[in-house]
Amino acid sequence: MTDAEDRPTEGNEGEDAAVEGIGPKAIAAAVLAWALPGAGHFLLGKRWRAVVFSTIVVACAVIGCSLHGRLDVFKDNDPLSKIATLASMGSGVIYMGLRFVSGYQGNVVAAGFEYGTTFLRTAGILNLLLVLDVLDIARGRKS
Amino acid sequence: MSHFGLMTLYAGLISVFFAVLWKRSPRQQVRLFLQLFLGMMGGALVLAWLMYMLPSAPPAPIP
Numbered sequence: 001m002t003d004a005e006d007r008p009t010e011g012n013e014g015e016d017a018a019v020e021g022i023g024p025k026a027i028a029a030a031v032l033a034w035a036l037p038g039a040g041h042f043l044l045g046k047r048w049r050a051v052v053f054s055t056i057v058v059a060c061a062v063i064g065c066s067l068h069g070r071l072d073v074f075k076d077n078d079p080l081s082k083i084a085t086l087a088s089m090g091s092g093v094i095y096m097g098l099r100f101v102s103g104y105q106g107n108v109v110a111a112g113f114e115y116g117t118t119f120l121r122t123a124g125i126l127n128l129l130l131v132l133d134v135l136d137i138a139r140g141r142k143s
Numbered sequence: 144m145s146h147f148g149l150m151t152l153y154a155g156l157i158s159v160f161f162a163v164l165w166k167r168s169p170r171q172q173v174r175l176f177l178q179l180f181l182g183m184m185g186g187a188l189v190l191a192w193l194m195y196m197l198p199s200a201p202p203a204p205i206p
Contacts, residue, residue: 049163056160063152115149122153126160133164143167 026138033134035092037127040134053130060123061094068107069116071098090124090131154183 020026033040038054041047072084089095098104106120107113136142144152158179162172 052163053160056156059156063149067149112149115146115153119153122157126157129164 020139022135022139026135029134029138030131033131034090034127037092037094037123037130040130041137044134044137046137053126057091057123057127057130058094060119060126061091061098064116064119064123065098065104067112067116067119068110069113069118069120070106070108071095071104071120072117073099084121087121087128088124090126090128091120092127095124150187151184154180154187158183 029040029043032043036054037057038050038052040050041053042050072081072088074085075081106116110116133142158176161179162176166172166175
């Protein structure tokens with residue numbers, strides 16, 4: 001299988017000509033995609049994909065919380081905590097709600113703590129990938 | 144849920160995500176899902192089998 005066959009936009013002749021810059025619609029879709037998982041795809045008319053992506057990101061966050069995983073926060077003298085926090089914050093309203101509304105932190109002595117932390121970070125990272133995907137779709141680089 | 148169950152659930156969610164993200168036709172999505180899912184599960188089991196042969200360390204002290 002060639003690289004061209006792997007590309008989701010295969011078969012779109014002249015796709016380069018259709019690529020647009022990052023306009024207001026793309027920015028709005030990206031911001032919405034970050035804030036609400038799946039909302040960016042929904043805005044762009046990719047409703048089936050929006051449902052799937054939203055379900056997966058929310059499921060990761062719910063499983064992470066049920067396992068009492070850590071919700072990362074910035075810590076002084078700990079560069080890795082900053083990276084992990086940025087990754088976790090990728091889940092948008094989920095992270096903000098857990099941290100600032102419910103005051104969720106996690107439980108370090110819980111049996112599923114490490115697994116839960118992984119699920120929570122994964123939810124954020126997956127949603128950040130969705131933001132990039134939404135930008136590509138909005139710019140016409142991807143169907 | 145057991146550790147194996149959590150690993151299976153994690154691999155399943157990630158595989159579905161990337162199959163839908165990267166492929167458009169259902170046939171390609173199913174194929175990529177199986178590649179990712181079986182790759183993650185198989186890789187984890189092989190790694191666990193290799194680590195099983197390593198000597199175990201004493202339990203870490205609780206801080």
